Amino acid sequence: MIIAKQEDVTPKVLDSYKTIEDLRLREIVASLVKHLHAFAREVHLTEDEFRKGTELVARLGQMTTDTHNEVVLMSGSLGFSALVCLLNNGNNGQTETTANLLGPFWRMNSPKTENGGSIIRSPTPGPAIFVNCIVQDPKGNPIAGAECDVWHSSPEGFYEQQDPNQADMNLRGQFTTDKNGRFWFRSVKPAGYPIPIDGPTGDLLRAGKRHNYRPAHLHFLIFRQGFKTLISQIYSPDDDRLETDCQFGVTRALIGDYIRHDGNAPAPDVSGEWYSLDQVFVMEPGEAKLPKPPIK
Numbered sequence: 001m002i003i004a005k006q007e008d009v010t011p012k013v014l015d016s017y018k019t020i021e022d023l024r025l026r027e028i029v030a031s032l033v034k035h036l037h038a039f040a041r042e043v044h045l046t047e048d049e050f051r052k053g054t055e056l057v058a059r060l061g062q063m064t065t066d067t068h069n070e071v072v073l074m075s076g077s078l079g080f081s082a083l084v085c086l087l088n089n090g091n092n093g094q095t096e097t098t099a100n101l102l103g104p105f106w107r108m109n110s111p112k113t114e115n116g117g118s119i120i121r122s123p124t125p126g127p128a129i130f131v132n133c134i135v136q137d138p139k140g141n142p143i144a145g146a147e148c149d150v151w152h153s154s155p156e157g158f159y160e161q162q163d164p165n166q167a168d169m170n171l172r173g174q175f176t177t178d179k180n181g182r183f184w185f186r187s188v189k190p191a192g193y194p195i196p197i198d199g200p201t202g203d204l205l206r207a208g209k210r211h212n213y214r215p216a217h218l219h220f221l222i223f224r225q226g227f228k229t230l231i232s233q234i235y236s237p238d239d240d241r242l243e244t245d246c247q248f249g250v251t252r253a254l255i256g257d258y259i260r261h262d263g264n265a266p267a268p269d270v271s272g273e274w275y276s277l278d279q280v281f282v283m284e285p286g287e288a289k290l291p292k293p294p295i296k
Contacts, residue, residue, distance in 0.1 A: 010037045056200050063199045067161045069294040072104040073201040076247035085231075086251075089284070096253040098281050100233040103219060103247075104294045105159045110149050113173035118186040119150060122167035126155030126188035129258070129275040130266050135181045135222055136282050142181025143283055146224035149174050150185065152217065157193030161295065186267065189258070189275050192216045192239050195246060205246060212246050215239035218256075220281065221290075228286030234279055 001012055013033050020026035039045075045053075063070040075081045081101050090097030113119060131150075135143045151172040153159050160166035171190075175183040197205060197212045205212050216236040223229050233249060234256035235242060242250050258277050265274045 006041075010034065013037075059200050066296040068196065069104040070196075070199045070201060072102075072294050073195055073199075073247075074204070076101060076103075076249070077195075077201050077204055079248040082248040089228075091284075096251070098232045098234075098253055099230060100251070100254055101247060101249045102221070102231050102291055102294065103233070105161070106149070106151065106219065106221060106291075106293055107161075107169075107172065107295060108290075108293050110151065110172040110174040111169050113175055113185065115175055115178065115183050116185065117173070119171055119173035120187060121170040121172075122165075124154055124166070124170065124188050126191075127273045127275055128265065128267070128270045129187050129189045129277060130184070131187065131218065131277045131279070132184045133182065133220075133278075134280045135177050135183070135224075136280060137227070138282055138284060142177070142179070143224055143227065144177055144179045144181060146177040146181070146183075146222050146227075146283070147174060148177065148183050149219075149221040149223075150187075151219045152187065152190040153193045155188055155191045157191050187218075190216045190218060190236070192241055210246060211241070211244065213241050213244075214247055215241045215245055215250060217249075217254075218277070222281055222283060223288055223290060224283065225288045226285065227283040227288060229289055229291070230281055230283050231291070232281060234277065 001016065003009055003012060010033065014030055017026065017029050020029060060070045060074055072081070085099055085101060086097070089099035133148070135146050135148070137143055154163065154166060154171060158166070160168065160170040160172070171187060173185060175185060177183050192213050192215045194212045195201070195214060202212065216239045217233040220232045220234070221229065233254060235250055235254050236258045237255050238258065242255065256277050256279055258275050261274050261276065262272065265271070
């Protein structure tokens with residue numbers, strides 16, 4: 001494997017990995033090598049730029065902890081997370097879908113909560129929101145017994161593990177659909193929020209003169225045997241950053257119908273302004289598999 005010139009490198013590397021037994025892994029490695037080498041040639045990557053790139057990759061790992069995932073933030077800021085999601089959902093990218101990014105803040109073992117219950121677990125000021133959801137298959141049949149994780153930021157724009165003033169698992173809950181495929185709950189209306197910019201992701205956003213805000217949204221993860229696990233975010237239409245989401249997550253199918261009301265709330269302790277959201281989720285047949293949580 002003696003290399004004489006730069007043109008020799010790519011075929012030599014490709015040939016060396018032909019022994020990978022896993023056919024899918026072999027395909028991915030071969031394509032990665034081809035595109036990575038082509039990228040270096042296209043931009044004529046300098047040695048100094050190469051070293052800076054490897055330092056950036058190292059920083060992504062160094063900054064990822066049990067409560068912060070810099071790799072996921074960078075992937076989203078490059079639009080890579082959104083692209084992979086859309087390629088793999090909605091009839092393999094051919095139709096609109098309610099699937100969306102998992103994001104860096106999903107945690108396992110959210111508190112099991114009865115339908116109609118609240119996911120507010122410590123004082124959290126803000127307008128109340130009452131959410132009613134239906135989970136269906138592609139033919140419109142209800143899916144009973146689906147486990148539905150819900151989580152979102154506070155009206156101040158923080159997830160609970162970022163905010164010492166919030167109780168553990170505040171604004172998180174797990175529900176189970178009834179025989180009609182329904183689950184419903186109460187919370188406070190979420191707000192848009194800034195993603196952390198003290199690492200490589202922030203450097204990239206500043207270089208592009210981009211803001212670091214995500215529009216307001218609710219997260220959902222729906223699991224049921226016989227169906228592909230559905231990960232979704234439903235965005236509030238009144239957020240002025242829908243068009244400029246720093247993570248490129250907003251699609252037309254994910255802009256929810258958040259309706260503002262005054263008075264006559266579904267709960268006697270709510271007066272004045274409150275919101276409602278009705279949402280239908282469609283699960284595609286497939287493998288029921290939970291993702292690895294990005295944080296603990």
